Amino acid sequence: MHIALNAYRSQRVSLSTYIALDTYRSRRVSLSTLRQSARYNADAEDQSSGTYE
Known part of the structure; x- marks a missing residue:
């Protein structure tokens, strides 16, 4: 019983x-x-604002 409990x-x-x-x-x-x-959203924001490099 004790062994079973341990297992x-x-x-x-x-x-x-x-x-x-x-x-x-x-x-x-x-x-x-x-x-x-988040990176994709940041890229999309950069593209829409025209500062995308």
Whole structure:
């Protein structure tokens, strides 16, 4: 019983770590997407104002 509890606990830790990694990965993706869209918006503003180089 104690061994089963220990295995369950370690499994839960790895599961939460996996979820945290998954959240971090998805957050990184959304962050880079946000950065790309921000850069695109800045480029569009530069083009519309005529100062695009």
